[in-house]
Amino acid sequence: MNMKRFGALALCAALSLSLLAGCKSGDPAGSSSDRSSSSSSGSSSQTEEPTLDLTGVTDPYLATAGVAGDTVVAQAGGVDITAAQWLQWAASYADQYAQYFGSDLPWDQDDGSGTMEDAIKEAALQMAQLYALLPGEAAREGVAVDDSQLAKDEANLDKMAEDLGGDEMAQHYLWQIPLTRQSYLDMRLSAMASGAIQEARYGENGAQRPTDAQVLAYATDELGIAYRVKHILLTTVDTSKPLTDEDGKYTGEYEPLDEATVAEKRKLAEDILAQLEGSSDPVALFDDLMHQYSEDTGLSSNPDGYDAQEGQMVEPFEKASLALKEGEFSGIVESAFGYHIILRLPIIADNYRDDYVTYLMTQDNEKLLDSAPAATNEVYDSMDLKAFYENLTALRNTVAQELAAVETETGG
Helix, strand or coil, X not given: CCCCCCCCCHHHHHHXXXXXXXXXXXXXXXXXXXXXXXXXXXXXXXXXXXXXXXXXXXXXXXXXXXXXCCCEXXXXXXXXXXXXXXXXXXXXXXXXXXXXXXXXXXXXXXXXXXXXXXXXXXXXXXXXXXXXXXXXXXXXXXXXXXXXXXXXXXXXXHHHXXXXXXXXXXXXXXXXXXXXXXXXXXHHHHHXXXXXXXXXXXXXXXXXXXXXXXXXXXXXXXXXXXXXXXXEEEECEEEEEEEECCCCCEEXXXXXXXXXXXXXXXXXXXXXXXXXXXXXXXXXXXXXXXXXXXXXXXXXXXXXXXEEECCCCCHHHHHHHHHCCCCCECCCEEECCEEEEEEEECCCCHHHHHHHHHHHHHHHHHHHHHHCCEEECHHHHHCCHHHHHHHHHHHHHHHHHHHHHHHHHHCC
């Protein structure tokens, strides 16, 4: 069961931010209940959930996986990868699978390329490897990482402990990820290293900042963006009344408006077109007329137009759009929705710059992983991820109960 490498750091950022965002004053159990439900989806609310006795526990990894968090499971480029670094990602990937399969994951399911457990182990190792390597990569490139943010992160952790009634409850809250205070801060430092590297390479003053031409080539070649247009639509159908065939299936068409209304729409389209043809600045006028007359329900969310791939729009609309040069407007184009007047516009590079930079960073991270392969040891090889995840789920259930008790005590 193959899983693509995660080159970008979005998952970590989401994990790191949601960790504290869910623990606001007055709502200490908020994100815990979400995590608990996601990790045990598919189970009946009538079934008593397993719990894990946390009395005397100081290491969540030892309690759930049977190995201390600082145990080395692999090395990459001379850098140790610990059980804590690896297992936090293994839990994250297992959580993603649980969204589809429920809590009873098919760990031994084999699609011909390996089992689910194999896939999770490998994907988690790659992420742990990447995060372990990033601070060193930043240092090698002479990129300064502003670790002053860590002081703010520590302050946030302290505030979380205050909201939850003490350090022990805050510690248990982190264990659900599973993270400890230190592993959370280490992860944040790696994420900041990645951000600093990205800015140094591809930011506003970056040495490799992409040109507009490079971004546009990415948009067209990789994303398949074929054209950008605005249009004025005068509908000739009632889109609230889709037509169906004799089997009740939607045909892709709608109930037409009455002939008199359609004739009025045609006359209005002709008047609008005449105004554009007689204007010295039809592009500027087009916007005014579009906002005044267009009945496109998507206009409010797409005021700057539509970027479209080939085959995305209905055929008459697409054919007319592709026939135009940038800055040209069409005649009246009739589709199943009504009458269109289309203005072809240039694709805007800045709309795709962030996507392209993410794409470049993904490639860079792939190269970084390949340059320092991870060598695993017997601890990694013998790890029973199914047992770990079952124990983690039990731990989460225990913490959910603790958080509920805190909420009850504080009247939250």
